[in-house]
Amino acid sequence: MIKNYLKIAWRNLMKNKGYSIINIGGLALGMAVTLIIGLWVHDELSHNNYFKKKDRIAQIFQSQTFNGQVGTGPAIPRPLEFTLREGYGDNFKHLVMASWTTPLYLNYGEKSLSKEGNYMQEGAPDMLDLNILRGEKDGLRKINGIMLSKSVADALFGEEEPIGKVVKVNSQFDAEVTAVYEDIPVNNSFNDLQFILPWEKYLTLFEWIKNAEDQWGNNSFQLFAEIPENSTMGQVTATIEDVKKNESGDEAEFEPKLFLLPMKDWYLRSSFQNGQQVGGRIKYVWLFAIIGAFVLLLACINFMNLSTARSEKRAKEVGIRKSIGSQRSQIINQFLSESFLVTLFAFILAVIMVLLLLDGFNDLARKEIVFPWQNGFFWLISIAFVLLTSLLAGSYPALYLSSFKPVDVLKGTLATGKYAGLPRKILVVLQFTVSVAFIIGTVIVMQQINHAKNRPVGYDAEGLVQVPVMSTDFEGKYELMRSEFIKSGAVVEMSASSAPTTQIWSNRGGFTWDGKPDSFQEDIAWTEVTPEYAKSLNLKILEGRDFNREFASDSNAVLINETAKKYMGLTNPVGTFIKDEDIEDPFPPMKIIGVVQDMIAQSPYEPVKQGVYAFDKYGNQSFYNLRLNPDRSASENIAIIENVFTTHFPDIPFQYDFVDTEYGEKFASEERIGTLSAIFTALAILISCLGLFGLTSYVAEQRKKEIGVRKVLGASVFNVWNMLSKDFLKLVVISCFIAIPIAYYVMNGWLQDYPYRVLLEWWIFLLAVVGAMAITILTVSFQAIKAASANPIKSLRTE
Template identity: 80%
Template sequence: MFKNYLKIAWRNLLKNKGYSAINIGGLALGMAVTLIIGLWVNDELSYNDYFSKKDRISQVFQSQTFNGNTSTGPAIPRPLEMGLRNGYMDNFKHLVMSSWNNPLYLNYKEKSLSKTGNFMQEEAPELLDLKILKGEKNGLRKINSIMLSESVANALFGDEDPIGKVVKANSQYDMEVTAIYEDIPMNNSFHDLEFIMPWEKYLTVFEWIKNAEDQWGNNSFQMFVELADNTTTDQVTASIKDVKKNLNKETAEFNPQLFLFPMKDWYLRDSFENGKQVGGRIKYVWLFGIIGAFVLLLACINFMNLSTARSEKRAKEVGIRKSIGSHRNQLIYQFLSESFLVVLFAFGIALFIVLLSLDGFNDLARKEITFPWSNSFFWLISFLFVLFTSLLAGSYPALYLSSFKPVDVLKGTMTTGKYAGLPRKILVVLQFTVSVAFIIGTVIVMQQINYAKNRPVGYDKEGLIQIPTMSQDFQGKYDLMRREFLESGAAIEMSASSSPTTQIWSNRSGFNWEGKPDGFQEDLAWTEVTPEYAKSLNLKILDGRDFSREFATDSSAILINESAVKHMGLTDPVGKYLRDDDTEDPNPPLKIIGVVQDMIASSPYEPVKQGIYAYDKEGNVSFYNLRLNPDNSASENITTIEGVFQSHFPDIPFQYDFVDAEYGEKFAAEERIGTLSAIFTALAILISCLGLFGLTSFVAEQRQKEIGVRKVLGASVFNVWNMLSKDFLKLVAISCFIAVPISYYVMNGWLQDYPYRVILEWWIFVLAVIGALAITILTVSFQAIKAANSNPIKSLRME
């Protein structure tokens, strides 16, 4: 019986090739989009699944309150380690202190690489359950040991056995390779952990870290934990919540609240607002999940519309089958089998589309998604997906067509009724409501991105590069390198700074100044710079003067930005002094000599943070900032700079970043979302137009005799076009009326996540409505004009 159903279904597909192509093509596009989105959503939801202890691993976070505003983050003070070890270790199986990601130069013989890794305590490999390929899992026991990822080991040693070999790190210290671990995949929080070095080494290499042993106010470290078997995240959080406040009264004024942030939330739910978890990237998972569902729904609506619209063509077939004894359920199975066959064909084409587009999608989404050929669960889900889509697309046509009465059909007295076309109209309205909402949403996302992009940056980022100087080899060589870079003609100015231009690496508080309100808790970004910093960035001095090497007193001088003036409540800041009362042996007061224009150093969607630029006295800068010579090409300048660099640092790989490219990375996540939304919106509109095209062609075919009569009686092409088009335009207008308020509500809520955001303008919605109507007119006009220009004799002579 089922075989017979499939035969009839196949014949119907071949008999109506045009409608079959529209049905299959629309479904294939919808299913391809849904499949790609499904793979993306699965990749997002499986983030950190590589770690077998994902459900038991957490990071220690803290919330602190400054002047009523609570900020939350993973930065913790070093003394907290002993505070937890001494009184709370029953809650933990492992506790691991860690640095932030550190870029280091690794040298072996003639090879020199710049890689990123962490200094971590001995239990780190066990906590992360790293897959050890060579060597020992407990590879951090010795202070001079290093564990390398497989790719780094291959790059450094090639075919040599790396275990026991000595690698020089930052041209300073020799490290023995004790283990090689499997590269951590892309969709994991530690995917850039290319090496691990012992925490004890970290303490000996950097003096300030060693001194931070009892500095509760120095939040410069990370801590990862694995929970004990008999505890939960909430239980441990409740236990340690006030540990910092209880152990150190000096920081109690900021009301520090500790809590465990579980690994399962690190990626998707990492946003906090006033101390409360408020979501994060999970909103995009929901967004694209909904988009995928709606795109598939649009494709299914096409199938329903075309199948029910062509019901009169199948009416006699239904009448005859019923008259010779077919039951309604048999007819339902027949039409569902046709639906299944269409969906099966569409699924095959969809798989082909996915395979062709997956590489491009990965590049766009910055993913490494592979097609799960060998995953039986995927194929089970795919089968259920095909079955579900078949039922969704075929259920209404099956129930509708099987309900025809054989007597009425065979007598030719069957009428469709006044409201017979109402379901089709409702489905068309639903299709274009979704499409118009997608258009509005995409326009607003792109407008928000451009709004932030066009925000004044505060400095000239064009033609500015930064070179990392993390090695001790750079110590004391700033003046020499500046002189040589300038003399080479490739740079017209150079400075150095303790933070990259596009980030804030350090924050400080504990300052006092004249007029400071009682109880005021300042929070200031801190960057140490050389005197040429403002000049190299073209950073405007608004009040006072810049640093100068001619004034010896400038070693205790500072520049502050506009936001700092407002934050600190200063009316005439130049000449005022700041005293750092947090240190046991206070340095000389810091004199404000100038106010610089606000520059965006963190998120372009956030207000500029109040900041201090201090004169670098120690030479412990982390970046060279070079303003390229505009009279030469960028490539020529870079080649010259590289030559100068390598002449002084032959064992260090030359690295640089264009600041404008680094700044552009701040928009990368939103731009990817915007681009993907635009693509999916275009596909949704295409699918809707396919359905509209099919319906228009059917209506034109159905009314060809009426069109012939009208033309014989003198109707113009415009009259016929208007007759065929106006009903569809009315439906799309209704769609716009529904979509506009829904889109406004949703997108206004989305924009609330951005303090610096675009204002929703009326023209966005008008533009979307005009666009939808224009698309409808173009789609309908092709068939309408074709029908209007047809020869009326051909349609009337059959009578």
């Protein structure tokens, strides 16, 4: 019986090839989009699956209140470790202090690499359950040891045995390779952990880290934890949340609260507003999951619409089947079999599409998704997916067509009635409601990105290059390198800074100044710079003056930005003295000598943070900022700079970044979302248009005799086009009225996550309406004009 059903279904598909192509093609396109989105969603949700203990690993976060606003982050003070170990040790299986991930230079023989890694306490390899390929898991016990990822070990040693080899680190010290571990896959935290150095070594390298042992206000470290199996994150958080408040003395005024952020939340739910966890990337997962579901729904609607639209052609078949004894259930099974065959063909075509498009999608989404050929669960889900889709797409046509009465059909008295086409109209409205909502959403996403992109950056990023100089080799070499770079002709100005141009690395408090309110809790971005900083960035001085090498007093001078002037409540800031209460006398107060234009160093979607630029008198330099010669090409300038660099630092790999490229990375996530949304919107519209094209073909075929009569009576091509088009345009207008309030509500909520955001303007919604109507007219017009231009004799001769 099933074989017979499938054979008849195949004959019907072959008999109506145009209809079959539209049906299978539209459904395949919808399924391909859903498959790609499904693979992307799975990849997002499987983040950190590499770590077997991810449900028990957490990072210690803290929230602090500044002037009524709660800020949350992972930076913690060093003494917190001792307090947790001594008073709350039973709540943890591991406590691991760590530095921030930073690039260091690794040298072996003539090979020199710049790789990223961390200083971590010895429990880190066990907590993360690293896969040790060579050496021992307790490789951090040796203060002069280093653990390397396999890729770094291969790059440094090739075929040599790495264990026991000595690597020079940052030209500061030698480290013996104690272990080689498997590279952590890309779709995981710590995937950039290319080496691990002992925490005890970190403590010996920098005086400020030693001094931080009892400084509760110095939030410069990370602390990771693993909780016991018989405990929960909530229980441990409840136990430790007030620890810092109780122990930190003066810090208690900021009302600090500690909590554990589980590893499973690091990637998808790491956003906080005013101390509350508000999600994060998970919103994009839900967004695309919903888009995938709707795109598949649109494809299924096409199938239902086209199947029911052809009901009159299949009506006699149903009537004959019923008259010779077929049960309604058998007819339902027949149509469901056709639906299954169409869905199966569509799925096979969809898989082919996914295989062809996956590499491009990976490039666009910055993923490394592979098609799960060997994943049995995927194929189980796929089978269920095909069955569910065939049931969803074929259920309505099957129930509708099987309900015809054979007597009415065979007598030719099948009355479709005034409302017979209502279900199809409802489905068309639903299709275009989704499409119009997608159009509005995509336009608003793109507008928000462009709104932030067009925001004044505050400095000239074009032709500005930054070079990392975080090695002892660079100490005391700034003046020499500045002279050499400028002498080369490739650089017109150069400065050094303690942080990159596009980031804030240090936030400080404890300042006083005349007029500061007693209860004011300051939180200021702190960057140390050389005197040429403003010149190298083309940073505009709005009040006062820039640093001047000729003035010895400028060693205790600072520049502030516009936001800091307002934040500190200073009407005439130039000449005001700032005192750092955390530093004892006789350290002199710092004098404000100028106000610079605000520059965006954090997210371009957020307000500029109040910042202070202090004269760098201790050589606290992390980056050289080079302004390239505009009279030469960038490639020529870089080649000259590299030659100068390698002449003075032959054992250090030359690295650089264009600041405008680094700044552009701040838009990368939103741009990817916007681009993907635009693509999926275009595909949703295409699917809707395929359905509309098929329906128009059916209507034109159904009314061809009416069109012939109208033309004989003098109707023009425009009259016939208007007759066939206006019904569909009415449905699209109804869709617009439904889609606009839905899109407004959803996108207005989405924009609330951005303090610096675009306004929802009326023209966006008008554009979507006009666009939808234009698409409808173009889709309908082809068949409408074709029908209107046909010779009426051909349609009337058949009577």
